[in-house]
Amino acid sequence: MPSILSIGVSGLNSSKRALTTTGHNIANVNTDGYSRQRVIDGTREPERSGAGWQGTGVRATSIERAYNAFVVSQVRSTNSSVSELTTYSSYANAIDDVYADPAVGLAPVVQDFFNAAQGVADDPSSVASRQLMLSNAQTMVDRFHYLDARNQDMRHQIDRDMDNTIDSINSLAENIAQINAAIIDARAGSNNRPPNDLLDQRDQMLDTLSQQVDITTFEQDDGAMNVFIGNGQTLVIGNDSRSLETRANALDPSRKEVVYADGSAAGQVISGALSGGELGGMLRFRGELLDTSQNQLGLIATGIAERVNQQQNLGLDLNGVFGANFFTQAAIPTRNATTNTGTGSVTASLTDVNDVVPSDYQLRYDGAFQYSLIRLSDNTTTTINTGGGSPYVTAPIDGFTLSISNGAVVGDSMLIQPTRQAADHIGLLLNDTRQIAAAAPLRAAEATDANGNPLNSGNAAITQPATNSTANLPLAGVGGDIMLTFDPNAGGAGVPGFNVSGGLSTTLLYDPASDAAGKTFTLASRGGAEFQLSGTPATGDSFVIADNSAGNGDNRNALSLAGLQGVKGLLGGTASFQDGYSQLVSDVGTKARHAEINAESQRGLLRQAQAQREEVSGVNLDEEAANLLKYQQAYQASAQVISAAQTLFDTLIAATRR
Amino acid sequence: MRISTAFIFQRGANAIQDKSAQLSRSQEYIAAGKKVLSPSDNPAAAARILDLNGFIDTAEQYQRNIGTLKSRLELQESTLDGVANVLQRTHELAVQGNNDTIGPEGRAAIADEIDVLNDQLLSLANTRDANDEYLFSGFQRDAQPFTRAGATFTYNGDHGQRELQIAADRRVADASNGFDAFMKIPASGGGFQDAFTTLQKLSDDLRADNTVSTSIDDIQLALDNTLRVRTKGGAGLNTVIGQQDVNEGFLVSMKARLSEAEDLDYANALTQYQQDLLALQAAQQSFVKIQNLSLFNYLQ
Numbered sequence: 001m002p003s004i005l006s007i008g009v010s011g012l013n014s015s016k017r018a019l020t021t022t023g024h025n026i027a028n029v030n031t032d033g034y035s036r037q038r039v040i041d042g043t044r045e046p047e048r049s050g051a052g053w054q055g056t057g058v059r060a061t062s063i064e065r066a067y068n069a070f071v072v073s074q075v076r077s078t079n080s081s082v083s084e085l086t087t088y089s090s091y092a093n094a095i096d097d098v099y100a101d102p103a104v105g106l107a108p109v110v111q112d113f114f115n116a117a118q119g120v121a122d123d124p125s126s127v128a129s130r131q132l133m134l135s136n137a138q139t140m141v142d143r144f145h146y147l148d149a150r151n152q153d154m155r156h157q158i159d160r161d162m163d164n165t166i167d168s169i170n171s172l173a174e175n176i177a178q179i180n181a182a183i184i185d186a187r188a189g190s191n192n193r194p195p196n197d198l199l200d201q202r203d204q205m206l207d208t209l210s211q212q213v214d215i216t217t218f219e220q221d222d223g224a225m226n227v228f229i230g231n232g233q234t235l236v237i238g239n240d241s242r243s244l245e246t247r248a249n250a251l252d253p254s255r256k257e258v259v260y261a262d263g264s265a266a267g268q269v270i271s272g273a274l275s276g277g278e279l280g281g282m283l284r285f286r287g288e289l290l291d292t293s294q295n296q297l298g299l300i301a302t303g304i305a306e307r308v309n310q311q312q313n314l315g316l317d318l319n320g321v322f323g324a325n326f327f328t329q330a331a332i333p334t335r336n337a338t339t340n341t342g343t344g345s346v347t348a349s350l351t352d353v354n355d356v357v358p359s360d361y362q363l364r365y366d367g368a369f370q371y372s373l374i375r376l377s378d379n380t381t382t383t384i385n386t387g388g389g390s391p392y393v394t395a396p397i398d399g400f401t402l403s404i405s406n407g408a409v410v411g412d413s414m415l416i417q418p419t420r421q422a423a424d425h426i427g428l429l430l431n432d433t434r435q436i437a438a439a440a441p442l443r444a445a446e447a448t449d450a451n452g453n454p455l456n457s458g459n460a461a462i463t464q465p466a467t468n469s470t471a472n473l474p475l476a477g478v479g480g481d482i483m484l485t486f487d488p489n490a491g492g493a494g495v496p497g498f499n500v501s502g503g504l505s506t507t508l509l510y511d512p513a514s515d516a517a518g519k520t521f522t523l524a525s526r527g528g529a530e531f532q533l534s535g536t537p538a539t540g541d542s543f544v545i546a547d548n549s550a551g552n553g554d555n556r557n558a559l560s561l562a563g564l565q566g567v568k569g570l571l572g573g574t575a576s577f578q579d580g581y582s583q584l585v586s587d588v589g590t591k592a593r594h595a596e597i598n599a600e601s602q603r604g605l606l607r608q609a610q611a612q613r614e615e616v617s618g619v620n621l622d623e624e625a626a627n628l629l630k631y632q633q634a635y636q637a638s639a640q641v642i643s644a645a646q647t648l649f650d651t652l653i654a655a656t657r658r
Numbered sequence: 659m660r661i662s663t664a665f666i667f668q669r670g671a672n673a674i675q676d677k678s679a680q681l682s683r684s685q686e687y688i689a690a691g692k693k694v695l696s697p698s699d700n701p702a703a704a705a706r707i708l709d710l711n712g713f714i715d716t717a718e719q720y721q722r723n724i725g726t727l728k729s730r731l732e733l734q735e736s737t738l739d740g741v742a743n744v745l746q747r748t749h750e751l752a753v754q755g756n757n758d759t760i761g762p763e764g765r766a767a768i769a770d771e772i773d774v775l776n777d778q779l780l781s782l783a784n785t786r787d788a789n790d791e792y793l794f795s796g797f798q799r800d801a802q803p804f805t806r807a808g809a810t811f812t813y814n815g816d817h818g819q820r821e822l823q824i825a826a827d828r829r830v831a832d833a834s835n836g837f838d839a840f841m842k843i844p845a846s847g848g849g850f851q852d853a854f855t856t857l858q859k860l861s862d863d864l865r866a867d868n869t870v871s872t873s874i875d876d877i878q879l880a881l882d883n884t885l886r887v888r889t890k891g892g893a894g895l896n897t898v899i900g901q902q903d904v905n906e907g908f909l910v911s912m913k914a915r916l917s918e919a920e921d922l923d924y925a926n927a928l929t930q931y932q933q934d935l936l937a938l939q940a941a942q943q944s945f946v947k948i949q950n951l952s953l954f955n956y957l958q
Contacts, residue, residue, distance in 0.1 A: 029663055036662075089698070096697045100704050107708045108715070115719040122726040122822055125799050126789050443797060445817035445837075452813030454842045454850045464818060548818075553791060553799030555820050559829070565716070566826060578712045586705035589697030596698060607672070611665060618662020625953040 004645040010057030011638030014041055017060055018631040025619045026628075033204035035065035035617035037196055065196040068616045072203060073217070075613050076210040078606040080276035083211045085599035087281030091154065092289055092592035098150050099293075099585045106147060106300070106581050109140040110565075117562035120438050121555040125318070130433035137326065141428050144301050148423035151294040158282050158290075159246070159256045165212050165279045166244045166258065172209045173227065173241040176202060180224040181239035187223045194223075214276025230273035233260045244270075250339040251362060251415045258283070289591055291420075292377065295358035296584045298419030300577055301426040303570045305329045306353040311564060314467060314527075315437030315557025320549055322470055323437025323557070330425035332400060337413040344408025347391075348400050348416050354569050355399030361416040365408035373397060373416075438561075439554035440466065441473050442529055447483075447542035460486070460512075460537035464556065465545055467527035472503075474547040475526065479503020482526065482545040486510070486537035498533070498543075512536040670945035677938035684931040691922050703919050710916040717909050720824055724902045727822045727830060730787055731895040734833040737785045737793065738888040741839075741853075744779045745881045748772055748857060752874045755864045762867050769861040776857040780804055780811075783840050783854075787833075794836035803836040804854070809862070811854040813841050824901045830894050834887050843883045846875035853880040 017039050028034040042061045046053040099105050116133035123129050179202045186195035202225060209215055209227070218226045220238065227236040235242055242261060247269075249255040258274060259267035274280055305327035312323035332348040346363055350356070359377035363384075366372055371384040375398065386392035390406035400418055430436065442465045447455040462484075472478045482502040490497035490507050497509040508521050510533055518534040529545065548554055570580045686695060697704035754760065755768045783804045785793045795803035795815030803815040813836050820832035845851035860873040 093696055093698055100697045100708070102711070105708075107712060111712055111715040115715060118719045118723055118823060122723050123789055124820075125791060439797065443816055443818050448813075448837075448841075450812075451810060452815075452837065452841055453852060454837075457849070548797060548816075550801060551797035551816070551818065553795065553820065554797035554818055555822075559821070559823060562823065578709065582705040582708045585697050585708060586701040589701030589704050592696075592698035593701055611661075611669075614662040614665035615660045618660070618665050620660060621663040622953040623660070625957060629957075 004648065005642060007055075007057035008638050008641035008645055010044060010059060011641060012635060014039070014058045014060060015631045015635035015638055017063075019628065019635065021063060022624050022627045022631060026621065026624050029619045029621060029624075033200050033207070034619070035067050035196065035200050035203075036619045037063055037065050039063050062193050063196065064194065065199065066617050067199075068613070071609060071612045071616060075606065075609040076207060077214070077276075078602055078609050079207060080210040080214045080280075081602045082599055082606050083278050084214075084276045084281040084284070085595045085602060087278045088285045088289075089592050089595035089599060091158070091282065091285045092588055092595060095150060095154060095290070095293060096585065096588040096592050098147065099581075099588060104143070104146065105585075106140075106143055106297070107578060109136070109143045110300075110304070110577055110581070112136045113140045114562055114565035117558060117565075120436060121558035121562050124438035124555040124558055125552040127433050130436050130438075133436060134428070134430060134433060137430070138428050140304075141327070141426055144297070144423040144426050147297055148294065148421075151290060151297070152424075154290055155254075155286070158286050161282055162246050162256055162258065162279065165277075165282075166246060169209065169212050169235075169279070170241075170243040172205055172212070173235045173243065176205050176209070176225065176227060176236045177239050177241035179205065180236065183223045184239065210277060212277045213274055213279040230260065230270040233262070233268065233270060233273075248338070250337045251413055252335070252360075253338060289588060291360065292358060293584055293588055294423070295360070295377075295417075295419045296580065296587075298422035298424075299353075299356055299358045299570060300580045300584075301423040302329070302350070302356065302419055303353045303580065304564075304577055305422075305426050306350065307564045307567070307569060308561060311557065311561050312437045314441070314470065315560070316439040316441050316548060316551065316554075317437045318434035318552055322441070322473075324435055325429050326436075328425065328427035328429055330421070332416060332418050333421055334417075335415045337415070340409070340412040340414075342407050342409035342412045344412055344414075345405045346414045346416065347403045348418065349403075350400050350418070351396040352399045354571075354573055355396065356418055357398045357571075358419050359398075360420060361398075361418070363402065363404070363414040363416060365410055365412045367410040371404065371408075373402070436558070438556075438558035439548055439551045440464070440556035441470070441527060441548055442467060442475070442545055443548040443551060443554070444531055444543060444545045447544060456538065456541040458486070458536050458538035458541045460533060460535035460541055460543075462543045462545075463532040465523075465529040465531040466556070467529050469527050471527050472525055473527045475503055475545070476547055478526075481547075482523070484508065484533075484543045484545070486539060486541045488539055498537075508533075510537075666948060670941070670948060673941040674938065674945060677934065677941045681931070681934040681938050684927065684934045687922055688924070688927050688931060691924075692920055693922050694920055707916065707920050710912055710919060714909060714912050714916065716826075717905050717912065720826075720905050721902065721909075723822045724824050724898050724905070727824065727832060727898055728895065728902075730793070730833050731891050731898065733785070733787055734793060734891045735888060735895065737782055738839070738884050738891070740782050741779060741884050742881060742888070744775050744782065745853070745877055745884060748775050748860065749874065749877045749881065751775075752860055752864075752870050752877055755860075756870050756874060765864040765867060769864040772857055772861040772864070776854060776861070779857060780806065780854060783836060793833050794839055796835035796837070804840065806854065809855075809858050811852055811858070813837055813852070824898055825905065828901060830897055830901075831890075834891060839884070839887045843876075843880050846872055846879060851876060853883075856880055 021037050021039050025036050040061045040063070041058050044056040044059045046055050102108055113136045116129070116136040119129040120133050179198060183195055183198050183202065186198060187193070206215070206217060206225070213229055215235070216228045220226060224238045225236070226234065226238070229235050245259050245261060245267070246256040247259045247267065249257050257269045257271045258279070260270045262268045271283055274283055306329065309325045309327060309329065312326045315323045317323050332350060334346050334348055336345065342365070344365060357375065357377065359375050362374045362376060364372045364374065369386045369388050371386070373382040373384055382397055384394055384404070386404055391403045394402045444462045444465055446462065449455060467473065475481060480503055482500060482504050484498040484500055487499050488496045490499050491509045495509065496511050497507050500506045500508060504523065504526060510519055516534060516536055518532045520530060520532045523529040565578070566576060568574060568576050568579065570577065575583060687693070694700050694703050694707065751768050751772055755765050783794055784802055787793050791799035792801070792803050795801050797818035798815050801814045803813060805812050805814060815836045817835055817837050819835050821829040822832055824830050840854070841852045842850055843853060856873060856876040860870055860877070863870045863873060
């Protein structure tokens with residue numbers, strides 16, 4: 001027969017435990033990561049009596065925390081996405097604001113440069129307009145340098161942020177391993193009852209860790225939580241933790257990569273496998289946006305330098321010589337991976353900027369004179385077989401050729417960056433206003449006497465010749481002026497045309513009967529000079545094509561220079577310089593916006609998940625107040641049971657006293 | 659549904675934070691007066707704004723080119739006007755000189771005046787523009803185009819004629835070269851004769867008491883040629899002025915589009931601002947109300 005007293009005491013104890021737990025809940029109402037706890041009570045072992053099984057009171061089986069593993073993992077993964085997207089968009093916004101800012105962006109200075117070229121075309125011999133073009137060129141070059149430096153700053157910022165994040169990941173991993181050890185001990189020492197507060201603390205750490213990088217977790221039977229990152233690399237296992245570090249990329253030492261210390265000397269590069277969290281955000285920003293935007297900026301710089309130089313080379317400056325390069329163009333940088341064991345090497349040269357893609361390239365030796373050229377922006381691979389020739393020069397690929405020298409060992413790699421550093425390397429070469437090549441090299445005239453009086457009697461006319469190369473120019477070096485003289489039988493009896501004499505001798509067939517409206521001729525061997533003859537010449541009428549000496553009022557080449565602005569000569573003929581830049585701004589803006597929108601929706605999901613977690617685990621003071629009343633009353637009732645036992649006992653004593 | 663006390667606070671605080679972030683953003687737009695503060699607000703609009711600014715800058719450069727071209731063509735027009743006056747006067751004098759009633763002395767006096775007119779013609783042909791460059795020397799703007807040695811006149815320029823860009827795909831010829839304007843003038847006796855030689859011959863013939871009827875015809879031809887060149891320049895000027903209007907119209911419409919793309923609609927923005935303000939106040943008030951609710955208030 002059980003003791004009423006002992007039942008009452010068990011009730012008192014149970015109520016007191018419940019009250020204590022309620023108090024603990026109330027005390028921790030504002031503790032981050034705290035999960036509400038409750039006492040799980042059960043009946044004590046009943047006793048057998050004549051009437052059957054007689055209850056013996058209450059006992060606590062355990063104290064548990066209100067916890068839903070699924071909801072917690074949802075909070076963690078959305079948290080990881082939110083912090084990835086927020087990091088990404090904050091980096092992206094930082095560079096995009098710079099690109100689009102009218103005060104520091106590229107668009108206005110490119111515009112100013114070409115406007116100044118128009119100014120030179122308006123007035124080619126004016127020193128003032130030439131000076132303006134040079135200073136605007138310098139401003140444009142400075143702006144390229146500034147923008148590239150901002151990209152470079154961003155790279156260094158990411159390197160520093162990567163180090164900081166990795167430090168914090170490593171110390172969290174250590175702490176989690178330690179707390180794992182404490183949890184294993186606590187469980188072992190308490191018959192596997194959960195050490196609730198330690199578990200909460202560990203969850204808290206896992207939350208923080210998931211803000212740094214996406215993790216997956218797995219709980220062992222002994223209560224330890226194992227943590228994995230990347231492709232399943234173990235960060236924490238039981239009470240042991242591994243660490244991450246940053247190391248220079250073998251192919252591009254200016255680039256830091258995340259390396260998992262797996263005990264080997266080289267470690268395991270896992271940058272590509274990491275996602276989520278701040279670390280995932282910065283890695284994704286660097287690979288997806290920063291590289292592309294810096295390359296695209298470089299492409300515009302390369303385009304301007306290349307096109308302006310080409311046009312400048314075709315024209316005559318005020319000193320009467322062909323224009324020198326306007327801008328510096330550095331050779332395309334190539335580099336051997338630090339891990340290469342062979343002696344192979346590669347150089348690259350630009351062939352057509354129109355075909356250039358804003359990407360880096362990796363050249364990998366696969367053995368048997370076979371190389372793979374991998375375009376890193378989209379992993380498009382071109383196979384090259386040198387057939388043993390060394391140096392072997394490839395056909396143009398994406399606007400450049402490679403010259404490969406033997407000596408590579410299978411697996412050796414080389415990095416080729418056609419545009420990466422172009423915005424940094426562009427420089428202004430001209431320093432004298434006279435060096436701007438505003439004039440075209442040739443001019444045409446109908447024949448005159450020494451005093452400039454016309455000699456032709458027909459009404460034929462010639463247009464000013466345009467050139468597309470400097471082949472055999474100036475004419476003075478290859479026999480002098482070219483004379484075209486009309487002869488009704490130039491091409492044989494009854495076949496009219498112009499006999500060409502001077503440094504060149506050929507015949508241009510021209511029939512006034514059918515060609516009077518205008519016929520275009522090209523002198524391929526004289527700079528590709530292209531001109532048009534029209535009208536009806538008389539026999540012996542002549543035209544002279546001569547070097548444009550002292551043609552300082554000629555603006556034909558300046559017009560062509562200015563016209564480059566409107567030429568769609570980038571990205572396969574789809575974009576002008578301005579288009580390329582607008583694309584860059586809108587591309588970065590779109591990605592930043594996309595990340596912001598995703599971050600916003602993930603934040604909504606996070607709040608939902610947090611609400612769900614709070615719904616399960618959070619402390620509600622009203623509920624605790626009600627519990628307080630409930631357990632207080634239960635306590636009073638149990639006390640009443642003891643008091644009843646007392647009364648029974650007293651009654652018994654009183655009855656037996658007689 | 660259970661709800662935790664901390665979360666009630668958190669949610670209230672989140673709501674207030676969201677609303678006040680929105681409010682501050684609205685205020686930023688109003689302060690800047692722009693629709694797009696950062697490209698990520700509206701990437702397409704940001705790129706469009708860059709493009710529109712580019713179009714506007716280029717069109718404004720065309721307008722500057724037109725200004726330069728206009729002043730040159732106007733200079734050519736006024737110069738050729740002077741040339742026409744000189745030739746007109748010469749024509750009158752030649753007709754006078756051709757009259758038998760005038761004696762040799764009268765002819766010599768007329769010849770003297772024609773010499774002066776020829777000097778004047780030469781100086782007009784050597785006119786310089788605002789940049790101190792010769793107007794009629796073709797590409798060689800620094801070379802004095804017309805020189806004389808005794809009775810021989812030489813053109814030192816070339817046959818080039820500059821063009822200026824006045825629209826994306828439109829170029830208009832600058833001032834004419836001296837060859838066209840003064841040298842390649844058909845002569846009444848066949849072939850060509852330059853204007854200066856025509857005047858020189860006239861004065862020589864008057865002095866020598868020869869007949870000058872050929873010269874009178876030649877002067878008329880020179881006058882015709884001047885008129886032709888002037889008309890060509892005038893046509894160019896008309897084209898340029900027409901293009902100037904077209905460009906101006908283009909600029910107005912581009913600026914309107916730019917304003918549409920980047921300028922804030924204040925009415926909308928202020929309405930939005932008021933809404934955001936109201937939302938923030940509502941969030942604050944509900945926070946205060948809700949956080950006063952607690953069972954503990956009743957357990958005394």
